Amino acid sequence: MSYIPHTDVERQQMLAAIGVTTIEDLFEAVPARFRFPELDLPEGMSELEVSAEMQALAEANDHGGDFAIFRGAGAYHHYTPAAVGHLLLRGEFLTAYTPYQPEMSQGTLQAIFEYQTMISQMTGMDAANASHYDGATSLAEAVTVALEASRRARKKIILSYGIHPHYRAVVRTYHQWNGLTITGDDAERDYEALAALIDKDTALVAVAYPDFFGRVRDFRALAEKVHAAGALLCVVANPMALAIFKSPGQLGADMVVGDGQALGIPLSYGGPYVGFFSTKLAQVRRIAGRIVGETVDKTGKKAYVMTLRPREQDIRRERATSNICTNQGLMALAATIYMSLMGKQGLTQAAKLCYHKAHYAAARIAALEGYSVAAGEPFFHEFVVKCPKPVAEINAALYDAGMIGGYDLGKDYPALQDHMLLCVTEMNSKDEIDTLVHALEEAAS
Amino acid sequence: MANWNTPEDLKYLKSDEWIRIVGEVGTIGVSDYAQDQLNDVVFVELPEVGKALKKGDVLGVIESVKAASDLLMPVSGEVIEVNTSLKSRPDQVNADPFGSGWIAKVRITGDADNPDLMDAAAYAAYCQTR
Amino acid sequence: MTETIYDKSVPGRVGVVLPKVDVPTSDLPGDLLRDNLDLPEVSELQVVRHFTNLSGLNHAIDKGFYPLGSCTMKYNPKINEDAARLPGFAQLHPLSDDDGSQGALALMHTLQGWLAEIAGFKGASLVPAAGAQGELAGILMIRAYHADRGDSRRTKILVPNSAHGTNPATVSMAGLSVVELPSDENGDVDLIALRAACDDTVAGMMITVPSTLGVFEEHILDVIEAVHGCGGLMYMDGANMNALLGIVKPGELGFDVMHYNLHKTFSTPHGGGGPGCGAVAVGEKLTPFLPGPIAVIAEEAEHEDDAPLYALRMPAKSIGRLKAFQGNFGMHVRAYAYIRTYGAAGLREVSRHAVLNANYVRSRLRGVYTMPYDRICAHEFVTEGRFEGVESVHALDISKRLMDFGIHPPTNYFPLIVHEALLIEPTETEDKATLDAFVDVMLQIASEAKENPTLLTEAPHVTPVGRLDEVRAAKELVLCCRPLPDWAHTQAGD
Numbered sequence A: 001m002s003y004i005p006h007t008d009v010e011r012q013q014m015l016a017a018i019g020v021t022t023i024e025d026l027f028e029a030v031p032a033r034f035r036f037p038e039l040d041l042p043e044g045m046s047e048l049e050v051s052a053e054m055q056a057l058a059e060a061n062d063h064g065g066d067f068a069i070f071r072g073a074g075a076y077h078h079y080t081p082a083a084v085g086h087l088l089l090r091g092e093f094l095t096a097y098t099p100y101q102p103e104m105s106q107g108t109l110q111a112i113f114e115y116q117t118m119i120s121q122m123t124g125m126d127a128a129n130a131s132h133y134d135g136a137t138s139l140a141e142a143v144t145v146a147l148e149a150s151r152r153a154r155k156k157i158i159l160s161y162g163i164h165p166h167y168r169a170v171v172r173t174y175h176q177w178n179g180l181t182i183t184g185d186d187a188e189r190d191y192e193a194l195a196a197l198i199d200k201d202t203a204l205v206a207v208a209y210p211d212f213f214g215r216v217r218d219f220r221a222l223a224e225k226v227h228a229a230g231a232l233l234c235v236v237a238n239p240m241a242l243a244i245f246k247s248p249g250q251l252g253a254d255m256v257v258g259d260g261q262a263l264g265i266p267l268s269y270g271g272p273y274v275g276f277f278s279t280k281l282a283q284v285r286r287i288a289g290r291i292v293g294e295t296v297d298k299t300g301k302k303a304y305v306m307t308l309r310p311r312e313q314d315i316r317r318e319r320a321t322s323n324i325c326t327n328q329g330l331m332a333l334a335a336t337i338y339m340s341l342m343g344k345q346g347l348t349q350a351a352k353l354c355y356h357k358a359h360y361a362a363a364r365i366a367a368l369e370g371y372s373v374a375a376g377e378p379f380f381h382e383f384v385v386k387c388p389k390p391v392a393e394i395n396a397a398l399y400d401a402g403m404i405g406g407y408d409l410g411k412d413y414p415a416l417q418d419h420m421l422l423c424v425t426e427m428n429s430k431d432e433i434d435t436l437v438h439a440l441e442e443a444a445s
Numbered sequence B: 001m002a003n004w005n006t007p008e009d010l011k012y013l014k015s016d017e018w019i020r021i022v023g024e025v026g027t028i029g030v031s032d033y034a035q036d037q038l039n040d041v042v043f044v045e046l047p048e049v050g051k052a053l054k055k056g057d058v059l060g061v062i063e064s065v066k067a068a069s070d071l072l073m074p075v076s077g078e079v080i081e082v083n084t085s086l087k088s089r090p091d092q093v094n095a096d097p098f099g100s101g102w103i104a105k106v107r108i109t110g111d112a113d114n115p116d117l118m119d120a121a122a123y124a125a126y127c128q129t130r
Numbered sequence C: 001m002t003e004t005i006y007d008k009s010v011p012g013r014v015g016v017v018l019p020k021v022d023v024p025t026s027d028l029p030g031d032l033l034r035d036n037l038d039l040p041e042v043s044e045l046q047v048v049r050h051f052t053n054l055s056g057l058n059h060a061i062d063k064g065f066y067p068l069g070s071c072t073m074k075y076n077p078k079i080n081e082d083a084a085r086l087p088g089f090a091q092l093h094p095l096s097d098d099d100g101s102q103g104a105l106a107l108m109h110t111l112q113g114w115l116a117e118i119a120g121f122k123g124a125s126l127v128p129a130a131g132a133q134g135e136l137a138g139i140l141m142i143r144a145y146h147a148d149r150g151d152s153r154r155t156k157i158l159v160p161n162s163a164h165g166t167n168p169a170t171v172s173m174a175g176l177s178v179v180e181l182p183s184d185e186n187g188d189v190d191l192i193a194l195r196a197a198c199d200d201t202v203a204g205m206m207i208t209v210p211s212t213l214g215v216f217e218e219h220i221l222d223v224i225e226a227v228h229g230c231g232g233l234m235y236m237d238g239a240n241m242n243a244l245l246g247i248v249k250p251g252e253l254g255f256d257v258m259h260y261n262l263h264k265t266f267s268t269p270h271g272g273g274g275p276g277c278g279a280v281a282v283g284e285k286l287t288p289f290l291p292g293p294i295a296v297i298a299e300e301a302e303h304e305d306d307a308p309l310y311a312l313r314m315p316a317k318s319i320g321r322l323k324a325f326q327g328n329f330g331m332h333v334r335a336y337a338y339i340r341t342y343g344a345a346g347l348r349e350v351s352r353h354a355v356l357n358a359n360y361v362r363s364r365l366r367g368v369y370t371m372p373y374d375r376i377c378a379h380e381f382v383t384e385g386r387f388e389g390v391e392s393v394h395a396l397d398i399s400k401r402l403m404d405f406g407i408h409p410p411t412n413y414f415p416l417i418v419h420e421a422l423l424i425e426p427t428e429t430e431d432k433a434t435l436d437a438f439v440d441v442m443l444q445i446a447s448e449a450k451e452n453p454t455l456l457t458e459a460p461h462v463t464p465v466g467r468l469d470e471v472r473a474a475k476e477l478v479l480c481c482r483p484l485p486d487w488a489h490t491q492a493g494d
Helices: A008-018 A023-027 A047-059 A082-088 A106-123 A135-149 A165-174 A191-195 A220-228 A281-286 A313-319 A329-366 A391-400 A430-444 B032-038 B120-128 C044-055 C078-084 C102-119 C131-148 C166-173 C191-197 C220-229 C238-243 C284-289 C329-365 C395-403 C432-451 C470-476
Strands: A156-159 A181-183 A202-209 A232-237 A255-259 A275-279 A292-296 A302-306 A382-386 A419-423 B017-022 B025-030 B041-045 B058-064 B068-072 B077-082 B104-108 C123-125 C156-160 C177-181 C202-208 C233-237 C257-259 C280-282 C294-299 C309-313 C381-384 C421-424
Touching (some): A047 C329, A106 A292, A106 C044, A135 A202, A191 A220, A313 B068, A313 C177, A329 A382, A329 A419, B025 B032, B025 B068, C102 C123, C123 C294, C131 C202, C131 C238, C131 C280, C191 C220, C233 C238, C329 C421
Parallel strands (some): A156 A202, A232 A255, C156 C177
Antiparallel strands (some): A255 A275, B025 B104, B077 B104, C123 C280
């Protein structure tokens, strides 16, 4: 199988026009002893055979088509209206490049502009960029923005324990040679204790809303302390929760980042997702990556174009603060279409379904013998359950009952052995939740 | 070949900043050549008043649609005033780079002598070679 | 067609109806509840029409020729899209237990192996989300390698002046400094300058092969020898890998690490600017430092016909995580299907025909367009978008005029070392008739430039919008179309 259209006759005509005899003649600049190596790869296949092989690989996984999913921890199983997938498959979106040539890319540009608008509204920020790779890299980029805001004079970054462990790891990977002190996430602290770490060297404080454990904490008092110290506050948010909870901007955030996966993007074993990045106006010119602005064409017609480009890597090279070129264009488009379809009422309703179902599940599990549920703080659609046995054993029992159980927190938090993080969304019916509760009860005995 | 204005009473850096020194106060901006190369200036990032900077430090950033250039300190000094009118009218850098397009005033600390500073004739000749 | 989706919104309209709440409801925390969510209120049909009409304003590979140099805008096979959407992949949770994701892990493990084999390397990681992240991974690995040996003096990375802007930006992100190397008259790295720069403070060198000028570096082995001679490692920017499949293995040439762009070489769709995948491949020295997690064999199979047990692991001295979870898996699926389709012999045909197509177009444009490096090219070539005696016409004008013929412009003004650069990459999936039509248009534009230059300088004429006021966009910064609620303006602070 091949997508190369050339016929023998055409190849000969082309070689003649070039003035060579064979295609091999075109590769003489490649050192002869290394030219045309053998590739130890399987032979090519027909589309029919490839299709069968892909199907077999896909079916060797335990997926949401066969199992009820009660696992979240940064990636969420939600319902995506059919129209999202159909529109995404349009070749005009799918097979276009980054919109460098605005006259031929108004579709992509306007969609990004609408995406920026929706993200700004959800987060309560003045501006959003066209997206980063994922929520984790958005947070790493927020750290860079904060460092730049102090012209690299401040070197301390405070991260909350409640930020996704992968996100905190990515911040450390990105900034491992920047001479920073990254602190605050070694142990559970309330926001008062977190604020006690702030000093004159602090560039950024970051918290999650809801946090990795599902808790929705008010950070208004923290924001005041961060600002009093001349630092910035970044909030890692779950956009689905923002449909019902106050926007982080209203509570005092300077930047709001997170993963847009919950907005109509499939789980897909971890990606591609979309990292949203939004900020107050004060930092808008420090945003890395693409951003689209409205303008007019030479006849005065409204149009869109990528703007604030001069600080990007292709122009500023080694003086750029980030090397990012691309965004997650198609995933941002998916989120835009999803938010348009769900709209004001639909998204609010989805978030409320998550909330009520999760609270129903939490209440029923709390009543089970041997289990306890962390209580006392508001939560959205995830909660921590202390189990009477190792999480792996409990999950094995749930698996037999057709369910993917909660995330084993002991993997990332040694203090939380035998604790699982359960997630309930609009995808989980009352029957499924009741089955879960029953299976947990059985597993305990 | 283009001709750029290079007022006699100023000193210039190869990176196209100018400074006018009166007593202990230096007024800093970018040259006619620089604004011409940048094209339409859309934003000037100004320093904080009160900030102490060393010779060669980044004083601010000047942005056009095509480029973003650091502004370098021609001398060491403390920022005493910035041209806040550039926030709404950055195009003054293009229209009047040596007048209303000035960027910051500094109180010079230490030695005002910088061997990298050129006089107008030397700078004008340098621009022609580029 | 300038109405936004918000302009179509009508209060109270509902696009999607969800199931009713089937559990007892709980109280919501009153002091934390949002009072307004400003999203559009539109019907499903409105949404479908809105985005369908928007899509019509784009150019795309599925619509027409897209010879955008350094971006490899080849055909994106449809079967790959179907594969990525199979429920077994699309509905697989990223934190699934390894037991429950053996199909995905087998796919990743196989793809890692293929990518290592194609480039002549020992290991690969699929984690990086894009080429730029692959570069960061590569330079962080080089830095970690030197640090691991206790060599902390190496703080410089050599980068040719023809490099993509990402290269120097990556070096800065990794806290190292850039030494820019000049190019010689052939567009190759200036060997004298290179040798002069090589000392024990050099951590490594980043170089694109074939070069960003679209030529095979004639003395690449000398370059590698010089850098290795001073103890530095060689990074290959694999943006142009579409010229090298089955042609040469970078690992055999002596490179230590490279990144692929699966969205270029292996046909995963560009999606209007992502997602991509910047998988990295490395030689033996760097395998312990790969970004993770990667797919490994945890237990070999007992019988030959059985599958082994796969697992995700962080490599021993990994530079760490570059994103949450294990990479843009959807892109891994597509690239797997693509490589499986072509196989070993087919991949070599891909590069052979990519190079054939580029040389054919180059040959036909010679004489009318100036070729600053007039020699056999790789999968792309650079020409100058200017004509003697027609000062008003620039590369940009030729680009805009091409749009009137339904052709996407080549990359302009890159590489920076060529005046009025137009970088043209036809890719192997274009047939001769398409290439001939493109050449004819380019020749016509060259005549127009002399006879009627305003036709170019005023172009495009038939696109949905004309040339834009970019100064206004950057000055006025209209970045969204809805005002924030009042509280946003009454807060103290900035």
